[in-house]
Amino acid sequence: MDILAELNPAQREAVEAIQGPVLILAGPGSGKTRVIAHRVAYLIKVCGVSPYRIIAVTFTNKAAREMTDRLTRLVSGSVGDLTLGTFHAICARILRRDGRSISVDPKFVIYDDEDQLSLLKRSIQEVGLDPKQYAPRAIASAISAAKSRMLTPQDCLKRSRSYFEEVVGRVYERYQQLLAEGSALDFDDLLMKVVLLFRNNPEILAKYQTRYQHVLVDEFQDTNLVQYELVRQIGAKYRNICVVGDPDQSIYSWRFADLRNILSFEKDYPEAKIVFLEQNYRSTQRILETASNVISVNQQRKPKELWTDNEEGELTTVVEAYTEMEEAQFVVNEVERLVGNGEASLGDCAVMYRTNAQSRALEEAFMRYGVPYKLVAGTRFYERREVKDIIAYLRLIQNPNDSISLLRIINVPQRGIGQRSLSELSGWARAKNIPEYQALKMATEPELEELPPLNPRIVRAMAGFLKLTEELIAANKKLNLVELLDSVLERTGYKEYVLNQPNGEERWENVLELRTVAQDYTDLKPGEGLTAFLEGVTLVSDVDGLDESVAAVTLITLHQAKGLEFPVVFIVGMEEGLLPHFKSFDDAEQMEEERRLCYVGITRAKRRIYLVRAFHRSLMGRTGTTIPSRFLADIPSHLVSSGGLWAGEESQIAEAIYAWDKIRSPAVTTPELKAGDHVRHPQFGDGVVVNCQEVKDDREAIVVFSGWGLKKLLLSLARLEKIE
């Protein structure tokens, strides 16, 4: 098979440029995944590079799986030695192998968000603060921001400039101590620790640098600083780094992804070859045009000319339903209609939305009409209480110092060890600076002088739990994973316990489902299967479970939809407050990201796109009138099939009560501005107003900023501050 044959000139250029750094800027549907796959295949087949010397990073495990499939076909053989996976999965592997030198226990467990939050609450308390006063989520986010910039607690404390930052620094410090004590890492640690490992151990870094002759990174626009640094470190020796991305599809800034990575790449690798992929193979002309009109409003963007040879296609359908129930009903009916007249199959259709909560009304409608659907939320399964309980037992077997897991299940099923006794134990453990499990061991030693003040009955219960755990730990040395899991279920009496809970049957089904997942690991040696399984279930991403072969409509968030494509796409909730989300209202940059999100959604569609909204929507208990998303207004009418409803929108915008105004943070008072006024902008700095005029129901100022030039800014969005 000729690997270059089926590529267009630009794609071919991107594949053949194997020497030195390459930046591929690729529009939606321009075949970037294809370019990566072909490039790897080209390296292996044509250039004779061993797969062992190639590392390719994808955004999800699913993308990695698909890449493997594609490659196996392209090179007609196995690519087993290839390093392929998400940053997190790859880093976890590196740390298990080489983490010892920075005191990462190879038996570490990975904490998910829920575990992280529990540990954080504990850390907040332990530094003498009240978790109610310092929202653990806000602190979690601040710590994550720090880690994505590779800042240690000490760095944070040193540079803290406010009381909150100091609090973050102190909590962060304790949080890391507790993680270390329990041999646990959070998601961000996986990345940051590898960077630190490489920094402190040049010989280990050299090993990886020498091994990886070629580095490839997909979805580069959504990488953050640690990830950039990792790529830089690993690729430093050969500099054969190929990154692929699209600034217009950058939608993860809240995870500290930084678009500036693309600019840094051009700066750090001045010799980089830059390839533009602008031909779209996915969508009809009209879909592409709709999308372009939406995205071109963004100010912070390099204009890009996307084009396609595909047919003109259908008009964009804009629909207004009365309520969210009717919105869902419209989608279901329309799917049935399309499937009925043979225009599409169930699997061709996807419904996309901004927030997970929106899936509910949709699910109900699909269920009521008996239309098969699949909800993309793989991680949701692993968040279920019963599933997490079992995983906690398994984690405890792998690493008994994992106190979060221990506290989760020490009394599940009930063993008569209550909250009071547990805080006694925890306090005692903390005083001795040991994990709970070690404290448990000591507390149940009858000959010990200094015992925690516990009731003998409780001590007996604790000893029983300890004995159970020790036996399971021993069992892990000779049983395979499923045998071990069965042994957990049997020894704990979990089945009887869960069946007595509300929805017991369903929950037990979930446990059995988990057991099915575990079966994939039975071939591994005792112990190893457990490690691999625990890593697998923690690093799953939502789309990983998406199975294209199932004939059902896909319900998916806009974020999850990145990288996917469907012949028919419905985007629901096209309303102010939802898309764009109201959290972004007072920040021009975030607003641009909302727009990109909308763009990502539209460009998933191959043949048909529906933009749907509800006139009434209930949120937070309240029902409110909505107004159409501003993004709808950017689509020229010649591209829209006017469902009659759309025509009357203009007057509605004026009349509609802006339901979100009540929730929205107090409107930034827009200053009266005239030409010559000096203003300050959070991003552009100080500038001078050139002009200011009324537009629709807003005012638009044209301001010149030094270093940025002229900017058009809507006063309701841009946080302009008048300065004297």
Add this chain to the structure above:
DNA sequence: CGAAAGGCTCTTTTT
């Protein structure tokens, strides 16, 4: 000790 009920807050996107 444990279950149940009531009250509170916060509502985005996820590896």
Add this chain to the structure above:
DNA sequence: GAGCCTTTCG
């Protein structure tokens, strides 16, 4: 509307 926490009662 949900999840989390606290309170209350058996």
